[in-house]
Amino acid sequence: MGLPDSSQDLSTEMEVDAFRRIFPLRFFERHLSESLRPDARPLGKARDTIVNPGLVSTADGSALAKIGSTTMLAAIRMEVMTPSTDSPDEGCIALEFHMPPICSPTVRPGRPADAAPVISKRLSDTILSSGMIDLKELCLVSGKAAWMGYLDIYCLNADGALFDAALLSAVAAFSNLEIPVVALNDNGRIVAISGGKDEDNASIIEKKAVNKEKRKLTLKNIPFSLTCILHKKYILADPTTEEESIMDTLVTVVLDSSDQMVSLYKSGGTVLAYSSAVKSCVELARKRAKELKQILGEMDID
Amino acid sequence: MEYVNPEGLRLDGRRFNEMRQIVAEVGVVSKADGSAVFEMGNTKVIAAVYGPREIQNKSLQKKNDHALVLCEYSMAQFSTGDRRRQKFDRRSTELSLVIRQTMEACILTELLPHSQIDIFLQVLQADGGTRSACINAATLALADAGIPMRDLAVSCSAGYLNSTPLLDLNYVEDSAGGTDVTVGILPKLDKVTLLQMDAKLPMETFETVFALASEGCKAIAERIREVLQENTKQLEYRRAA
Numbered sequence: 001m002g003l004p005d006s007s008q009d010l011s012t013e014m015e016v017d018a019f020r021r022i023f024p025l026r027f028f029e030r031h032l033s034e035s036l037r038p039d040a041r042p043l044g045k046a047r048d049t050i051v052n053p054g055l056v057s058t059a060d061g062s063a064l065a066k067i068g069s070t071t072m073l074a075a076i077r078m079e080v081m082t083p084s085t086d087s088p089d090e091g092c093i094a095l096e097f098h099m100p101p102i103c104s105p106t107v108r109p110g111r112p113a114d115a116a117p118v119i120s121k122r123l124s125d126t127i128l129s130s131g132m133i134d135l136k137e138l139c140l141v142s143g144k145a146a147w148m149g150y151l152d153i154y155c156l157n158a159d160g161a162l163f164d165a166a167l168l169s170a171v172a173a174f175s176n177l178e179i180p181v182v183a184l185n186d187n188g189r190i191v192a193i194s195g196g197k198d199e200d201n202a203s204i205i206e207k208k209a210v211n212k213e214k215r216k217l218t219l220k221n222i223p224f225s226l227t228c229i230l231h232k233k234y235i236l237a238d239p240t241t242e243e244e245s246i247m248d249t250l251v252t253v254v255l256d257s258s259d260q261m262v263s264l265y266k267s268g269g270t271v272l273a274y275s276s277a278v279k280s281c282v283e284l285a286r287k288r289a290k291e292l293k294q295i296l297g298e299m300d301i302d
Numbered sequence: 303m304e305y306v307n308p309e310g311l312r313l314d315g316r317r318f319n320e321m322r323q324i325v326a327e328v329g330v331v332s333k334a335d336g337s338a339v340f341e342m343g344n345t346k347v348i349a350a351v352y353g354p355r356e357i358q359n360k361s362l363q364k365k366n367d368h369a370l371v372l373c374e375y376s377m378a379q380f381s382t383g384d385r386r387r388q389k390f391d392r393r394s395t396e397l398s399l400v401i402r403q404t405m406e407a408c409i410l411t412e413l414l415p416h417s418q419i420d421i422f423l424q425v426l427q428a429d430g431g432t433r434s435a436c437i438n439a440a441t442l443a444l445a446d447a448g449i450p451m452r453d454l455a456v457s458c459s460a461g462y463l464n465s466t467p468l469l470d471l472n473y474v475e476d477s478a479g480g481t482d483v484t485v486g487i488l489p490k491l492d493k494v495t496l497l498q499m500d501a502k503l504p505m506e507t508f509e510t511v512f513a514l515a516s517e518g519c520k521a522i523a524e525r526i527r528e529v530l531q532e533n534t535k536q537l538e539y540r541r542a543a
Contacts, residue, residue, distance in 0.1 A: 056380055056426065056427060057344060057427065058380060058381060058382065058383065058427055058428075059380040062380070069332040069333070071331075073378075073426065075378070075379075075380035076380075077379075077380055096379070098378075098379075100376060100422065100424050101350070101352075101374060101420070101422040102331055102334065102337070102348055102349070102350035102422040102423075102424050103331065103333065103350075104333050105333060105334070105335075105352050105355070108358060109372065109374040109420070109422065110374075150379070150380075152378065152379040152380055154378055154424070154426075156330075156331060156348060156424070157330075157331045157332055157333055157334075158333060159332060159333060241333070
């Protein structure tokens with residue numbers, strides 16, 4: 001970097017906030033040299049994470065995940081569809097990630113955010129390839145009826161690490177999901193049982209309910225992710241928007257609950273990741289997966 | 303179908319002049335200049351305000367010495383009973399326009415020339431009265447952003463079913479086929495900024511329903527004022543020194 005180090009002269013005279021805006025990189029490097037970040041986190045530590053299930057009553061399963069200020073709301077609605085002929089025993093999951101303009105000053109109305117379709121695709125690939133959901137569990141009547149799960153994730157506040165928060169909210173929504181009870185009516189079609197008038201429906205539920213017992217999905221190999229920033233020789237876990245805008249090399253590692261690597265994502269950036277850097281990222285991801293497993297476990301108990 | 307039983311209770315146990323429970327909170331979206339969550343019963347709306355900031359699309363600017371107010375209303379895919387909804391259908395566009403004009407009347411746009419104020423509304427759960435919840439949430443978010451306003455814009459809806467005027471209709475009551483009157487007022491100035499009605503009503507009944515909705519608005523205005531004052535107190539404590 002051939003820029004003159006003019007900040008040295010001004011740094012003693014300027015206010016911290018102004019220095020942070022005008023010389024962001026130097027501001028961060030000052031902190032990194034002390035192994036800290038401006039919000040007082042050590043380099044490898046992620047922000048406080050909260051998961052709250054069951055917030056949206058109109059959905060069949062939902063969860064809100066917050067990592068620091070980044071907030072994601074995921075909700076699942078189940079609809080019955082005809083399965084395709086090459087997989088008559090399997091249902092389907094359709095995932096969509098939305099970044100409405102409320103979440104960030106950079107998202108303009110009428111023009112979807114650049115990051116949204118990318119994260120949408122990555123999430124879809126990660127969830128399907130991790131094998132967390134057995135699509136055969138979504139089958140109702142082989143060849144005729146199966147569940148289509150529409151998972152919609154809305155970013156309500158975008159402050160960095162969007163993929164991590166979105167994945168966490170999706171996983172929590174799936175574990176909160178309760179598949180609606182349905183029955184096969186006389187026309188051979190699936191109808192939902194609302195569960196309101198018990199006297200009329202009780203007999204129907206006993207005789208024809210196709211999935212009275214299987215209401216929750218069994219989730220195996222739950223994926224957990226961690227995004228890190230590589231900058232010179234530092235590795236920062238769980239970046240905020242400010243950090244992401246200054247340092248451009250992001251690495252996302254996704255591990256599952258049996259410590260196997262599900263996916264690794266590094267898309268360009270000025271810093272080249274040698275295998276030692278990748279190994280450190282995987283180590284950090286492993287620690288984070290343990291934390292997240294515990295948080296999800298606590299959520300289920302409630 | 304009976305919407306008001308002989309004892310005067312509605313489907314959810316409320317009386318004719320009872321509103322649903324209101325939950326209001328400011329400062330929920332840290333990235334926004336001002337934000338608020340407003341819940342009326344099961345209807346949940348988040349409003350975020352970005353501004354005043356530089357105008358992004360100069361072709362939209364009509365009056366040079368006034369701020370440009372933009373509003374976007376959108377409903378989450380899971381907000382209503384059936385999921386399949388187009389992201390920008392006609393209803394969303396109409397509501398965006400209506401809410402924009404309501405808020406524009408109330409913001410002192412002449413104090414912020416050459417700038418843009420964006421109001422974004424996201425409906426997370428819809429159970430009737432989303433229009434009103436959005437206006438109330440937008441008022442809170444604008445106050446949180448420190449944008450100068452003439453007065454708080456508050457809104458409430460009322461209807462007429464089973465020969466009874468009913469305050470704050472939920473989705474079931476709204477789709478019953480009776481009338482739905484939405485009123486938006488500026489309480490201190492005692493002026494009406496928004497008035498929408500559908501279905502037929504005799505004039506006297508309309509006046510009763512309108513008066514009921516205005517009463518509801520005044521109650522919401524009280525609540526909004528409390529929330530804002532509490533928020534200011536919190537800011538004061540945090541400022542300390």
